[in-house]
Amino acid sequence: MGTAAMRATVYLDPELHKALRLKAIETSQSLSKLVNDAIKEALAEDAEDIEAFEKRVKEPLISYDAMLKRLKKNGRI
Numbered sequence: 001m002g003t004a005a006m007r008a009t010v011y012l013d014p015e016l017h018k019a020l021r022l023k024a025i026e027t028s029q030s031l032s033k034l035v036n037d038a039i040k041e042a043l044a045e046d047a048e049d050i051e052a053f054e055k056r057v058k059e060p061l062i063s064y065d066a067m068l069k070r071l072k073k074n075g076r077i
């Protein structure tokens with residue numbers, strides 16, 4: 001962590017907490033590092049999704065029914 005860490009209280013499902021503790025032991029990493037890495041990954045995925053959406057915002061819309069017909073016509077379903 002590049003800057004001073006902030007403290008937060010997070011309530012985890014007991015089974016998730018157990019799995020996280022075991023992973024921390026297996027990988028010689030702290031719980032905090034594992035949680036921080038998971039959050040960074042989730043936020044990066046969100047940023048990729050937003051970027052992809054913004055690139056396609058001007059594409060024409062197609063209805064669900066039209067898409068199903070197109071898939072059937074092309075032998076996809």
